[in-house]
Amino acid sequence: MSTADNWHPVGLSHSIEAGSSAGTRLFGQELVVWRDASGMAHVWEDRCPHRGMKLSFGFVRGNHIACLYHGWQYDRGGYCQYIPAHPDLEVPQTIKVPIYLTQEQGGMIWTTLSGNPAPLPAGRDQAVPLRSLYLDCSAEAAVTGLGLVKLTPFVSRGLADTVVHHVTDTLHAVSTGDDRLLIGVQAVSETRTALHVAICGAPEVYEGPGQSHFLDWALQLRRAIEQPDLRPPAARGAALEMN
Amino acid sequence: MSALVLYNYELDESCYKVRLGLSLLGLDWQAIAVDVFPGKEHLTPPYLAMNPAGRLPILRDGDLVLHGTEAILAHLARAHDPSGKWLPRDGAGFAVVMQWLNFSAHDLGITIAARRHSLFDSPGDEATLRAASSQAIRIMDDHMTARGFAQADWFAAAHATIADIALFPAFALSRDFGIDHDEYPALRRWARRFRALPGFKTMPGIPDYH
Numbered sequence: 385m386s387t388a389d390n391w392h393p394v395g396l397s398h399s400i401e402a403g404s405s406a407g408t409r410l411f412g413q414e415l416v417v418w419r420d421a422s423g424m425a426h427v428w429e430d431r432c433p434h435r436g437m438k439l440s441f442g443f444v445r446g447n448h449i450a451c452l453y454h455g456w457q458y459d460r461g462g463y464c465q466y467i468p469a470h471p472d473l474e475v476p477q478t479i480k481v482p483i484y485l486t487q488e489q490g491g492m493i494w495t496t497l498s499g500n501p502a503p504l505p506a507g508r509d510q511a512v513p514l515r516s517l518y519l520d521c522s523a524e525a526a527v528t529g530l531g532l533v534k535l536t537p538f539v540s541r542g543l544a545d546t547v548v549h550h551v552t553d554t555l556h557a558v559s560t561g562d563d564r565l566l567i568g569v570q571a572v573s574e575t576r577t578a579l580h581v582a583i584c585g586a587p588e589v590y591e592g593p594g595q596s597h598f599l600d601w602a603l604q605l606r607r608a609i610e611q612p613d614l615r616p617p618a619a620r621g622a623a624l625e626m627n
Numbered sequence: 628m629s630a631l632v633l634y635n636y637e638l639d640e641s642c643y644k645v646r647l648g649l650s651l652l653g654l655d656w657q658a659i660a661v662d663v664f665p666g667k668e669h670l671t672p673p674y675l676a677m678n679p680a681g682r683l684p685i686l687r688d689g690d691l692v693l694h695g696t697e698a699i700l701a702h703l704a705r706a707h708d709p710s711g712k713w714l715p716r717d718g719a720g721f722a723v724v725m726q727w728l729n730f731s732a733h734d735l736g737i738t739i740a741a742r743r744h745s746l747f748d749s750p751g752d753e754a755t756l757r758a759a760s761s762q763a764i765r766i767m768d769d770h771m772t773a774r775g776f777a778q779a780d781w782f783a784a785a786h787a788t789i790a791d792i793a794l795f796p797a798f799a800l801s802r803d804f805g806i807d808h809d810e811y812p813a814l815r816r817w818a819r820r821f822r823a824l825p826g827f828k829t830m831p832g833i834p835d836y837h
């Protein structure tokens with residue numbers, strides 16, 4: 385999987401509420417994902433320039449994120465705007481957290497470590513959040529496992545095969561008939577991978593019972609990848625389609 | 628003197644569960660500080676007379692002396708919560724609260740062991756304790772994910788119960804034993820709601836700001 389140039393999902397949009405933050409990693413690099421009060425998502429290096437504290441331990445107030453140690457506040461551009469211990473100080477612009485390009489699409493928050501990336505491939509589909517699965521394996525191994533569990537249709541009628549689609553290196557889809565799950569693949573590290581799963585479709589169709597229906601598939605998939613000995617023999621059948 | 632007396636150690640998460648319960652239920656209580664570390668006062672004869680198992684918390688309510696964290700929470704809810712919400716009386720509500728209290732007392736014991744190992748150097752293998760603790764916390768995150776799809780914000784009922792109180796400290800203190808909150812989005816959302824309950828209080832290891 386190519387690294388720097390690509391866009392990578394770092395969480396389901398739904399997982400980061402307005403006014404909150406969480407840490408994550410991409411290729412082992414620590415990142416903070418936070419959402420300001422206006423609803424805009426940000427992905428930054430997870431380190432306060434002052435003492436190196438993780439900003440993901442901090443707190444969001446309005447459109448600033450503040451470090452838990454000494455309350456240094458950073459604006460959306462990553463610039464420190466306020467130091468509580470020196471309330472009258474005009475903070476130099478050199479005190480800045482490295483920030484990364486951030487977009488939301490397909491129910492996920494995407495970022496890239498590149499300063500000059502190719503655009504994030506357009507996807508105008510509506511999406512309904514499902515579950516992020518964190519797995520002790522490489523991204524390649526996680527993707528290989530996507531077809532292990534047969535997908536049971538929710539809106540589709542009749543029987544259809546479970547098909548795994550390669551959309552980009554970091555976005556796959558698993559479908560059966562008209563039901564389609566989007567799978568964002570986050571290489572947390574070489575040995576840890578997150579699969580961010582969203583349902584492709586309208587909230588009025590899938591919210592509630594549809595989410596419960598596909599959560600069962602997601603948890604079965606996690607079990608199948610984590611415990612190969614327990615895989616049912618029927619689970620081998622899914623076709624892999626590259627497009 | 629208040630009728631409710633808690634034999635308390637400030638750094639003990641089980642004592643914290645009871646402090647949370649007392650505070651969220653809006654009760655008056657008196658805390659008696661016990662020198663658990665390094666004094667091991669909880670293992671001295673007066674304390675063993677109240678709890679032969681040698682553990683805190685212990686609650687005195689008039690003539691009743693009670694040990695066992697989940698039993699204390701259940702007693703507080705039954706005896707001192709006129710609203711009846713913290714421990715529902717109806718069949719399924721009561722049963723599901725009991726299920727999660729049991730999970731707290733049994734499955735989350737590993738998180739207590741992991742934290743004691745981290746903070747007080749009690750015996751144990753760090754990697755094993757951490758792996759088992761993250762498994763237990765993930766069960767909670769799976770449950771709250773499913774609850775979210777059913778438009779439910781709390782573990783066992785449409786409102787907070789003593790199950791939420793019993794389960795909160797293991798997650799809120801998980802950084803003490805090396806487990807970050809990164810991979811538990813449903814618990815992060817739940818913890819934010821829990822922190823907004825009237826009467827919520829923190830303990831050392833749980834930041835005041837969030």
